[in-house]
Amino acid sequence: xxxxxFIETIIKIVVILLVFSALAxxxxxxxxxxxxxxxxxxxxxxxxxxxxLQIAADGIKLFTKEDIVPTNAVGPIFKIAPVITAATxxxxxxxxxxxxxxxxxxxxxxxxxxDVNIGILYILxxxxxxxxxxxxxxxxxxxxxxxxxxxxxxxxxxxxEVVTGLALxxxxxxxxxxxxxxxxxxxxxxxxxxxxxxxxxxxVLFWIAAFAETGRTPFHLVANDHEIxxxxxxxxxxxxxxxxxxxxYANMFFISFVIVLLFLGGFGDGSVFGALxxxxxxxxxxxxxxxxxxxxxxxxxxxxxWLCWKILxxxxxxxxxxxxxxxxx
Amino acid sequence: MEAIAFYTFAILTTVMFxxxxxxxxxxxxxSALAAGxxxxxxxxxxxxADFLGAIQIIVYTGAVMALYAFGMMFFDxxxxxxxxxxxxxxxxxxxxxxxxxxxxxFVAPIISGNITALYPAIDGVGNSQMVGMVLFxxxxxxxxxxxxxxxxxxxxxxxxxxxxxxxxxTLMKDEVECETKEKENV
Numbered sequence: 001x002x003x004x005x006f007i008e009t010i011i012k013i014v015v016i017l018l019v020f021s022a023l024a025x026x027x028x029x030x031x032x033x034x035x036x037x038x039x040x041x042x043x044x045x046x047x048x049x050x051x052x053l054q055i056a057a058d059g060i061k062l063f064t065k066e067d068i069v070p071t072n073a074v075g076p077i078f079k080i081a082p083v084i085t086a087a088t089x090x091x092x093x094x095x096x097x098x099x100x101x102x103x104x105x106x107x108x109x110x111x112x113x114x115d116v117n118i119g120i121l122y123i124l125x126x127x128x129x130x131x132x133x134x135x136x137x138x139x140x141x142x143x144x145x146x147x148x149x150x151x152x153x154x155x156x157x158x159x160x161e162v163v164t165g166l167a168l169x170x171x172x173x174x175x176x177x178x179x180x181x182x183x184x185x186x187x188x189x190x191x192x193x194x195x196x197x198x199x200x201x202x203x204v205l206f207w208i209a210a211f212a213e214t215g216r217t218p219f220h221l222v223a224n225d226h227e228i229x230x231x232x233x234x235x236x237x238x239x240x241x242x243x244x245x246x247x248x249y250a251n252m253f254f255i256s257f258v259i260v261l262l263f264l265g266g267f268g269d270g271s272v273f274g275a276l277x278x279x280x281x282x283x284x285x286x287x288x289x290x291x292x293x294x295x296x297x298x299x300x301x302x303x304x305x306w307l308c309w310k311i312l313x314x315x316x317x318x319x320x321x322x323x324x325x326x327x328x329x
Numbered sequence: 330m331e332a333i334a335f336y337t338f339a340i341l342t343t344v345m346f347x348x349x350x351x352x353x354x355x356x357x358x359x360s361a362l363a364a365g366x367x368x369x370x371x372x373x374x375x376x377x378a379d380f381l382g383a384i385q386i387i388v389y390t391g392a393v394m395a396l397y398a399f400g401m402m403f404f405d406x407x408x409x410x411x412x413x414x415x416x417x418x419x420x421x422x423x424x425x426x427x428x429x430x431x432x433x434x435f436v437a438p439i440i441s442g443n444i445t446a447l448y449p450a451i452d453g454v455g456n457s458q459m460v461g462m463v464l465f466x467x468x469x470x471x472x473x474x475x476x477x478x479x480x481x482x483x484x485x486x487x488x489x490x491x492x493x494x495x496x497x498x499t500l501m502k503d504e505v506e507c508e509t510k511e512k513e514n515v
Contacts, residue, residue: 074356074407117455118379125386132363132390135397139356142407154398161391178380178457 012113016093024249025055031290038294062245065238070141073235077140081232082240085133085247089254092126095119096257097181099267099275112181119180120168123258124161127213131157133247134215134222138232149231152221152301159308160212166316167205170323171195171262180258184266196263201319203263205312210255212304214248217293221301256285331375338371353409355400363393380456 029044029052036043044051069078094113116122135153138146172178174195175186187193196203212219223231233241260266260281268274299307345365349358366389373382404410414420448463464472 072407074354077356077360116379118383118457121380121383121387125383125390128387128390129367131394132360135394136356136360139397139401140407147401151398151401154394154401157394158391158398177455 009113012111013094016098016113017090020090020093020250020253021246023253024246025059027249027252027286028058028245029055030286031293034287034290035294038291062239062242067238067240068235070143070235072142074140074142077136078235079240081133081135081137081140082236082243082247083133084136085130086243086250088126088130088133089247089250092123092130092254093250093257095122095180096254096261097184097267098257099278115181116179118178120172120178120183120262123180124165124168127164127251128157128161130247130251133244134232137236137244141232141235143235145228145230145234146232148228149222149234153232155301155305156212156215156219156221159305160209163205163209163308163312163316164213166313166320167202167209168262169316169320170202171199173320173323173327174198180261180266183262184268187265188269190268191265194263194265199263199319199323201315203259205316205319206262207259208307208312210259211289211292212308214251214255214289216252216289218296218299219304220293220298221304224298226298252286252289253282256282256289259285334371334375338368338375341365342368353412355404355410356407359393359397359400362396363390366390366393377450378456380460 032054033043033051044054047053047057069075095116096119097110097112097115099111114122131153135150135157138150138153171183175183177183183195187195211217215222223233228234230236233244236244260278264281267278342365345361345368348361349365352358352361367386370382370385373379373385448459448467451459454462
């Protein structure tokens with residue numbers, strides 16, 4: 001039993017690493033294609049059929065490029081920062097149940113690496129650690145634009161962590177558990193049982209905060225091209241920059257999984273249809289990230305703070321209070 | 330297995346906090362502090378207190394992040410900070426005495442064997458539920474008092490920072506720019 005569990009866990013970890021890395025690669029391709037179609041362009045076309053092999057070309061480029069560490073940068077921290085971003089994005093995936101459990105050759109497989117009963121807290125914690133990647137990278141690279149990016153990263157992190165936490169509090173009160181599997185089972189009855197119907201405000205707030213946490217447009221302030229070059233990434237080159245990139249895309253996929261699990265029924269009752277729907281719903285949220293990038297301009301940092309503290313946070317608190325009263329009476 | 334994990338994390342935590350104390354570099358100190366705080370959560374996980382472990386990570390990453398913000402404001406974080414120590418002996422003596430006192434306080438009940446769990450863990454009840462039970466029975470008053478203290482601190486913060494809050498900084502800057510442009514035109 002012990003060895004079987006050990007081997008199973010290692011296999012699951014390897015599968016998640018491979019799948020998420022591949023997803024991050026394909027994510028860049030999808031993003032370029034979808035943005036291109038929305039702007040009436042073709043996007044990558046030359047490498048392979050419909051430009052699919054562009055991912056491989058980019059990979060070769062990133063791996064073989066010279067890795068430059070600037071003279072004035074703080075070496076060790078500059079080097080470790082991209083690893084933090086990528087590693088936390090993969091670590092967070094450990095607490096996600098990707099599929100209902102299934103039996104293969106008489107052996108029951110739980111497609112989740114660590115079934116901890118505090119799954120949601122673990123995810124929040126790992127996401128919080130993930131913010132250290134851009135922050136440390138920008139502080140260590142001794143670059144003005146990077147420093148601006150660090151200031152923004154700290155401000156966004158401290159503000160939007162509050163919104164995420166408060167938005168999740170109301171559904172947590174209803175389900176009464178921190179486990180993502182319990183969340184899924186709570187909504188297993190079908191579309192009518194989804195938490196989105198009883199907690200629409202929490203859903204929208206969490207969704208908005210997800211854009212801030214992943215640093216996507218319209219909250220792409222940490223690495224805003226037209227103001228601060230690439231922010232924390234300005235001094236990075238080669239594979240270290242690539243790690244930031246992988247981390248960003250893995251995070252987008254990961255947060256799409258989390259939104260579906262928390263508010264949209266997850267994999268439902270555990271049938272094959274439910275598992276397929278889970279992936280489809282996840283794909284929609286990933287597509288939505290790209291859609292907003294094509295459709296919306298970036299907002300200013302002060303507007304971001306205004307939105308967080310004057311609109312989202314009061315709404316989240318009200319939502320918690322109202323949920324409490326409804327549950328009590 | 331548990332012993333290996335314990336000693337690994339014990340060494341890692343100690344090394345991280347030593348770096349925090351001994352380095353002159355603000356960025357090293359802050360990063361080591363954050364890493365140490367995260368490694369401490371491993372002990373909670375090993376003892377089966379998952380809830381406290383996760384809370385440790387969430388609270389301290391946020392808290393150290395605020396320290397980074399201060400570091401950014403006061404130092405050039407890529408340079409070493411020159412500290413002025415007037416008397417290293419006094420610093421060494423005071424910090425040593427403080428550390429020994431804390432060790433004595435925590436070790437005393439263990440040595441006398443007087444340590445008992447007032448609220449022993451209940452079988453079949455989740456971690457977070459147990460914390461909630463103790464928090465809302467035995468420690469209800471301290472919990473509420475802490476909430477009131479935080480409220481007071483929040484209101485004080487708003488009052489201190491809230492001067493001229495009705496004026497928009499962005500609009501003010503625009504006015505200044507307009508004025509200079511007008512002067513230039515004149």
